[in-house]
Amino acid sequence: xxxxxxxxxxxxxxxxYCQGDxxxxxxxxxxxxxxxxxxxxIIASTWPRLKxxxxxxxxxxxxxxxxxxxxxxxxxVALCGRMVTDLVCAATVDKGYARIxxxxxxxxxxxxxxxxxxxxxxxxxxxxxxxxNNLYLSSINAHESTPDLWRIPRQADDLSPATSLAIxxxxxxxxxxxxxxxxxxxxxxxxxxxxxxxxxxxVRYDSTIRHGLRIDPDLIRRLTTAADxxxxxxxxQSRLGAGES
Amino acid sequence: xxxxxxxxGISNQRGSLPLRPADDVMDLERLGTLHPYxxxxxxxxxxRIMNERWVIQRRMFDLDENGYGTAIxxxxxxxxxxxxxxxxxHLDPEKRSDRVIADQWDMTVTLCEGDVxxxxxxxxxxxxxxxxxGRIDARNIVLSRANKSSRNFDYVVAELAAGxxxxxxxxxxVGYLYRTTAVYGSGxxxxxxxxxxxxxHADFARPFAAExxxxxxxxQFSLEQAESIARARSPDTAVPMDDAIKRYMGIGNxxxxxxxxxxxxxxxxxxxxxxxRETALARIVEAGEASEEKFELLQSLLRKAAQHLAEIATDNxxxxxxxxxxxxxxxxxxxxxxxxxxxxxxxxxxxALLSWSYETQELINSLLTEMxxxxxxxxxxxxxxxxxxxxxxxxxxxxxxxxxxxxxGWALNIDFDAPGSRDVFWYRSLEKxxxxxxxxxxxxxxxxxxxxxxxxxxRQCYDRVCxxxxxxxxxxxxxxxxxxxxxxxxxxxxxxxxxSVYGDIHANLTDTEVLPINLLRCKLSFFGxxxxxxxxxxxxxxxxxxxxxLASDIGxxxxxxxxxxxxxxxDQENAQSTCR
Numbered sequence: 001x002x003x004x005x006x007x008x009x010x011x012x013x014x015x016x017y018c019q020g021d022x023x024x025x026x027x028x029x030x031x032x033x034x035x036x037x038x039x040x041x042i043i044a045s046t047w048p049r050l051k052x053x054x055x056x057x058x059x060x061x062x063x064x065x066x067x068x069x070x071x072x073x074x075x076x077v078a079l080c081g082r083m084v085t086d087l088v089c090a091a092t093v094d095k096g097y098a099r100i101x102x103x104x105x106x107x108x109x110x111x112x113x114x115x116x117x118x119x120x121x122x123x124x125x126x127x128x129x130x131x132x133n134n135l136y137l138s139s140i141n142a143h144e145s146t147p148d149l150w151r152i153p154r155q156a157d158d159l160s161p162a163t164s165l166a167i168x169x170x171x172x173x174x175x176x177x178x179x180x181x182x183x184x185x186x187x188x189x190x191x192x193x194x195x196x197x198x199x200x201x202x203v204r205y206d207s208t209i210r211h212g213l214r215i216d217p218d219l220i221r222r223l224t225t226a227a228d229x230x231x232x233x234x235x236x237q238s239r240l241g242a243g244e245s
Numbered sequence: 246x247x248x249x250x251x252x253x254g255i256s257n258q259r260g261s262l263p264l265r266p267a268d269d270v271m272d273l274e275r276l277g278t279l280h281p282y283x284x285x286x287x288x289x290x291x292x293r294i295m296n297e298r299w300v301i302q303r304r305m306f307d308l309d310e311n312g313y314g315t316a317i318x319x320x321x322x323x324x325x326x327x328x329x330x331x332x333x334x335h336l337d338p339e340k341r342s343d344r345v346i347a348d349q350w351d352m353t354v355t356l357c358e359g360d361v362x363x364x365x366x367x368x369x370x371x372x373x374x375x376x377x378x379g380r381i382d383a384r385n386i387v388l389s390r391a392n393k394s395s396r397n398f399d400y401v402v403a404e405l406a407a408g409x410x411x412x413x414x415x416x417x418x419v420g421y422l423y424r425t426t427a428v429y430g431s432g433x434x435x436x437x438x439x440x441x442x443x444x445x446h447a448d449f450a451r452p453f454a455a456e457x458x459x460x461x462x463x464x465q466f467s468l469e470q471a472e473s474i475a476r477a478r479s480p481d482t483a484v485p486m487d488d489a490i491k492r493y494m495g496i497g498n499x500x501x502x503x504x505x506x507x508x509x510x511x512x513x514x515x516x517x518x519x520x521x522r523e524t525a526l527a528r529i530v531e532a533g534e535a536s537e538e539k540f541e542l543l544q545s546l547l548r549k550a551a552q553h554l555a556e557i558a559t560d561n562x563x564x565x566x567x568x569x570x571x572x573x574x575x576x577x578x579x580x581x582x583x584x585x586x587x588x589x590x591x592x593x594x595x596x597a598l599l600s601w602s603y604e605t606q607e608l609i610n611s612l613l614t615e616m617x618x619x620x621x622x623x624x625x626x627x628x629x630x631x632x633x634x635x636x637x638x639x640x641x642x643x644x645x646x647x648x649x650x651x652x653x654g655w656a657l658n659i660d661f662d663a664p665g666s667r668d669v670f671w672y673r674s675l676e677k678x679x680x681x682x683x684x685x686x687x688x689x690x691x692x693x694x695x696x697x698x699x700x701x702x703x704r705q706c707y708d709r710v711c712x713x714x715x716x717x718x719x720x721x722x723x724x725x726x727x728x729x730x731x732x733x734x735x736x737x738x739x740x741x742x743x744x745s746v747y748g749d750i751h752a753n754l755t756d757t758e759v760l761p762i763n764l765l766r767c768k769l770s771f772f773g774x775x776x777x778x779x780x781x782x783x784x785x786x787x788x789x790x791x792x793x794x795l796a797s798d799i800g801x802x803x804x805x806x807x808x809x810x811x812x813x814x815x816d817q818e819n820a821q822s823t824c825r
Binding site for chain 1: 432437673681696721732733
């Protein structure tokens with residue numbers, strides 16, 4: 001994990017992202033990958049966009065309802081999820097409850113590690129998003145280390161765009177539970193189809209600690225190519241800049 | 246108003262102890278004068294090995310007459326079994342290099358969990374000799390390599406083969422047979438991550454314990470290999486090395502810039518190491534009884550330290566001069582103590598601060614820790630820290646401004662417009678990612694500089710915060726970080742480090758006068774190395790485990806007094822005849 005984290009940081013740095021962004025992205029991907037949540041798949045599937053999307057510009061959008069809405073401008077949540085979650089947490093500390101909607105983002109599963117950070121701050125949190133067929137719901141109680149993740153068939157009247165992500169944070173569990181129940185709709189009170197719950201993730205994490213990770217060599221090559229761009233060509237002169245000639 | 250002294254955050258029954266101020270302790274020049282002390286990692290490791298009576302056995306020693314081949318040692322530690330695997334190779338002398346960019350070595354090694362079967366040995370044989378170019382797996386904890394000391398190895402083998410012991414005076418010049426040039430752990434090249442070592446291998450669940458143990462085993466193998474070659478070369482006359490001389494043989498080490506970024510990238514850990522050291526000192530000042538017996542003990546330790554300094558052989562003029570000054574000052578310390586009718590340790594430290602160099606002050610501090618194991622040793626459980634740099638999202642800009650002013654005054658005091666203050670950059674070379682220094686405007690790679698300029702980044706953040714405060718007061722850290730994403734990393738560092746006792750190292754690493762060797766020496770002192778031999782401002786040779794017990798000493802009485810090693814007082818003539 002340490003090795004993968006270093007490689008990812010250098011890769012994102014090589015793609016032109018700033019320090020805070022590449023630190024967050026590496027941490028998010030390693031968090032997911034080490035828990036069986038395929039963080040590297042997110043990187044692989046969005047690689048062309050990551051390569052071209054140098055510099056993330058998350059911007060506020062005026063919303064007449066007073067809710068906080070941000071435009072991720074086609075950025076990966078691996079890169080901006082932490083920053084947005086920090087904003088939700090700050091508002092929650094002020095008001096007890098806050099909701100932010102992030103538009104035009106991808107790699108939304110990468111929000112999970114940020115939810116864990118919310119919980120480490122003593123806050124309860126939930127994030128939800130959808131694709132064409134399913135709604136994804138991830139929630140965590142304050143002070144827990146790993147969120148649950150649920151996949152539920154999307155309701156017919158759900159018109160939310162498939163590129164947005166909503167994050168809600170509260171200083172009490174009740175509003176989070178209410179929201180989860182409401183989002184689950186017909187599935188509320190019955191067994192929701194679970195993808196991975198926190199216990200499963202913890203088991204995968206323990207296995208990663210023991211045995212390490214296996215990574216697709218082709219992806220390693222792509223990451224390494226990007227990472228190598230932050231390295232400087234060696235010359236006789238440069239060798240003098242490190243010690244013995 | 247005077248800044249209050251930091252207090253130790255390490256839980257203890259003595260309440261919060263006032264510690265030395267960060268402006269003194271974290272100054273890079275002072276950090277560059279630290280000496281090993283009782284809680285240095287090698288010392289802690291040796292105490293564990295000896296007190297828990299680890300069993301170290303040779304399982305395979307398949308070397309030819311030149312000492313080339315494979316060796317495996319089995320280690321039964323208190324909580325588990327490990328294997329130390331060595332591949333000893335022929336190496337042309339002209340290929341022998343201390344540089345990390347070398348690609349061949351006399352010896353390559355790995356420390357593995359459990360036993361090593363034939364299949365795994367084959368895998369290791371294919372990969373360990375390649376070092377950075379190979380791949381190993383999470384069963385491996387440490388990967389390292391070492392080269393022979395060209396001055397010592399052949400001489401020692403020849404002497405042993407001829408039935409003689411190597412001359413101590415010669416060994417004193419270079420106190421080792423091999424020199425390590427890199428010791429890798431923490432998940433590199435497929436190895437076990439620190440999380441695994443910490444959770445699953447209690448024997449090595451302290452900072453750099455597995456890495457230090459690997460060096461200890463390299464030393465052990467180097468001694469056995471030399472004896473083996475001598476025996477093969479001259480079976481009729483060869484003698485084993487005298488145990489006292491063996492103990493005086495350490496393991497050499499060459500450390501370069503690669504170690505420096507670690508200190509900047511792990512500020513919470515470094516702050517904790519310093520806090521532990523300072524807490525030990527504070528406990529002694531507060532509760533260490535300064536009896537007649539303790540004064541006598543200190544006098545003898547001062548004499549030993551002075552002799553140790555006198556025996557250091559280095560070509561580095563600056564270091565020689567420093568050693569000479571320190572040795573002379575230690576004699577002054579001794580005389581000053583002698584002339585006091587009654588003093589306490591606080592008075593000694595006050596006197597040191599006023600009268601003697603940083604080197605001497607820190608050496609006195611190290612010696613004091615040796616005198617009170619009952620106050621110091623339990624602190625070894627406090628050396629780990631969980632590192633995380635999380636933003637405090639709701640903190641207001643006014644509080645952040647105040648925080649920077651109170652914790653980073655040292656950075657704000659640097660004039661970044663002054664000539665030379667931003668003339669150096671650090672970068673990673675394509676050659677094994679080796680960190681190197683470049684001159685701005687001269688060397689290529691400035692646009693790829695490593696993010697290591699903490700002081701300058703703090704200044705940038707502070708200026709931007711002050712600018713924002715001119716228009717709005719209620720902005721939170723999270724809002725600021727969205728507005729200025731390029732400052733998010735330094736902002737969370739500032740916030741996170743404000744919760745540590747000592748904070749960041751006080752240095753401008755982009756100044757043309759920066760001495761990276763001070764960073765190296767700081768870290769090496771925590772490892773427990775001695776005999777610093779700077780080769781330039783960028784790299785240093787040193788000696789590890791000199792004077793430490795041997796594997797064969799485990800089970801014997803252990804005095805734990807091998808620090809500041811000095812030449813053993815043995816009758817070499819007598820030793821020759823005994824060995825024969």
